[in-house]
Structure formats: C-alpha cells, structure tokens
Amino acid sequence: MTLDETDRRIINALQGGFPLEARPYAAAAATLGLDEAELIARLQAMREAGVITRFGPFFDVAAMGGAFCLCAIAVPEDRFDEICAAVNAFPEVAHNYRRTHELNMWFVLATETEAGIGTAADAIEAATGLTVYRFPKLKEFFVGFRVAA
Amino acid sequence: MSIAPETRRLIEACQAGLPFVPRPYAALAEDLGLSEAEVIERLGALKAKGVIRRIGIAPNHYKLGMVANGMSVWDVDDAVAEELGQRIGALDDVTHCYLRPRALPIWPYNLFAMLHGETRDEVERKRVRLREMLGDACRGSDILYSTAILKKTGLRLKKGAA
Numbered sequence: 001m002t003l004d005e006t007d008r009r010i011i012n013a014l015q016g017g018f019p020l021e022a023r024p025y026a027a028a029a030a031t032l033g034l035d036e037a038e039l040i041a042r043l044q045a046m047r048e049a050g051v052i053t054r055f056g057p058f059f060d061v062a063a064m065g066g067a068f069c070l071c072a073i074a075v076p077e078d079r080f081d082e083i084c085a086a087v088n089a090f091p092e093v094a095h096n097y098r099r100t101h102e103l104n105m106w107f108v109l110a111t112e113t114e115a116g117i118g119t120a121a122d123a124i125e126a127a128t129g130l131t132v133y134r135f136p137k138l139k140e141f142f143v144g145f146r147v148a149a
Numbered sequence: 150m151s152i153a154p155e156t157r158r159l160i161e162a163c164q165a166g167l168p169f170v171p172r173p174y175a176a177l178a179e180d181l182g183l184s185e186a187e188v189i190e191r192l193g194a195l196k197a198k199g200v201i202r203r204i205g206i207a208p209n210h211y212k213l214g215m216v217a218n219g220m221s222v223w224d225v226d227d228a229v230a231e232e233l234g235q236r237i238g239a240l241d242d243v244t245h246c247y248l249r250p251r252a253l254p255i256w257p258y259n260l261f262a263m264l265h266g267e268t269r270d271e272v273e274r275k276r277v278r279l280r281e282m283l284g285d286a287c288r289g290s291d292i293l294y295s296t297a298i299l300k301k302t303g304l305r306l307k308k309g310a311a
Contacts, residue, residue, distance in 0.1 A: 103256065137247045
C-alpha cells in the first residue's frame with residue numbers, strides 16, 4: 001500500500017495518547033481534522049496492509065511483576081528455518097529478528113515472572129540444542145517513542 | 150506473580166488490539182461482561198500505574214521505508230557507561246538505548262542503541278556521531294542490521310495461568 005500524507009500524519013500522531021473515552025476515534029479524528037469513519041477506515045487499511053503491526057494498549061509486563069529479556073542464539077545457517085520454527089513456537093517469544101552477526105537470531109522473551117525468563121530460555125536451549133545468550137536490561141535510557149513516518 | 154483476575158481478563162481482551170468500531174471500549178466491555186465506563190476506568194487506572202505504557206499504533210518500520218534498522222552495540226568502560234548511555238539515549242536518532250551485560254567472549258558489548266534509516270548509509274552516518282560522542286570510553290563496537298522480522302506479537306499471557 002502507498003501511504004499518503006494523511007496516513008503519515010495519523011502514524012505520527014497516534015503512537016501514544018489514544019483517548020480513553022466512549023468515542024475515541026471521533027476524538028482523535030477531530031484533532032487530525034478528519035472524521036471518525038475516515039480515521040477508522042485508514043487505521044484498518046494500514047493494519048491489514050501490515051503498516052501498523054498492532055493498535056491498542058501496550059502493556060509493560062515489568063510493571064505487573066513480569067519480565068522481559070533480550071536473548072540471542074548463534075544459529076547454523078543450514079538449520080535456520082528449523083530453529084526459527086522451534087523458537088517461535090514458544091508463546092514467551094514476543095518478537096524475533098534475524099540479524100547480521102554470528103549471533104544471528106535475536107528475540108525478546110516476555111514472561112509473567114522473573115523466574116519465567118530462565119525457565120523459558122532453558123526450555124529453548126533444550127528444544128534447539130543451542131546456547132541461549134541472555135541480555136536482560138540493566139538500565140534503560142528511556143526517551144519515548146518517535147518513529148517519524 | 151499476582152495479576153488480578155479482572156486485570157488479566159482485560160489484558161487478554163486487548164491482546165488482539167482495539168477493535169476498529171466507533172465505540173471500541175463498549176465492544177470490549179460486551180466481551181468482558183462489564184460496562185463501557187468500567188472498561189475505560191480500568192484502562193485509565195492501569196495507564197496511571199504504568200502497567201499500560203501507551204495506547205496507540207505500533208508501526209512497522211520496514212513498511213514505512215525505514216528499511217535499515219541497526220542495533221548499534223558498544224563496549225564502553227563500565228565506570229562511565231551509565232552517564233554515556235544517558236547522553237546517547239537522549240539523541241533524536243536513537244529510539245531505544247539500554248545497558249546490558251556482556252557475554253564474553255562472543256559478546257563484548259554493554260551499551261545498545263537502536264538506529265533507523267531509509268538506507269544503511271544513513272544509519273552509518275548516525276553511528277559515526279555516536280562513536281564521536283563516546284570517545285575514549287569506547288573500546289569496540291559493531292552494528293547488527295535486522296534482515297527479517299521472524300515474529301512480532303505483543304505480550305501473550307498463558308491461558309488460565311495465575
């Protein structure tokens with residue numbers, strides 16, 4: 001899909017702050033100079049085209065006592081698809097990227113408890129026979145979200 | 150851990166995202182057997198507590214033309230890593246910045262900074278600026294480009310787990 005100027009304005013404006021009120025699309029549309037039906041239609045089209053991967057509340061598992069952990073595996077190239085399927089099959093794997101390095105698979109574990117991270121990482125090691133390197137954040141230098149479309 | 154059962158149900162109801170209907174919270178409320186006002190109030194309370202970080206769009210960088218996504222990583226002297234992380238994380242070019250443990254010998258890097266651009270050249274220019282900022286405290290660096298999204302979902306709670 002080709003994004004027009006209005007789509008880009010929507011993306012830039014609505015990465016946070018979507019209203020908590022009965023007619024939130026109408027309220028958000030008004031600030032963008034659109035009407036409710038057009039905003040809904042555009043969001044839906046962008047969601048279906050994959051331009052928007054998700055729309056809604058983003059929960060911080062850490063604030064609920066849960067945990068996130070960045071992990072990496074050095075996957076042999078000839079086993080990449082097989083290992084990818086095995087790793088992605090774990091519901092604790094929230095996202096997973098292929099990257100350019102000997103450690104070529106990087107994924108985030110999201111679990112409901114601190115202990116769940118180790119359990120899930122160990123289970124992935126058992127399922128793949130490969131070391132799961134764990135890189136929990138020691139400190140986040142948080143500055144907000146600002147992907148400019 | 151203790152996620153209250155009603156909070157868990159609310160999170161589960163939101164996992165696929167908000168429905169694209171004029172009254173999305175009323176639609177959630179119907180599924181949950183709550184009133185629209187109760188759903189709005191509970192989501193507001195979770196947002197105030199920081200359990201909900203934000204409500205809105207998660208864009209796909211690739212589809213926006215930001216096809217070069219680099220995880221720049223730096224081996225920075227531990228004595229100054231936090232201070233430098235603050236400065237790097239405040240740069241407009243850096244979307245996320247973290248201090249993480251090393252995994253020697255395969256992984257000597259402790260500071261992670263995400264850089265995005267329309268081309269790798271653009272990302273490399275941003276990386277040079279970071280390198281200059283880190284100065285003598287930096288003993289080595291690399292950049293890992295993402296070449297495929299293998300999976301991307303939000304938080305998934307195990308059904309029924311408490």
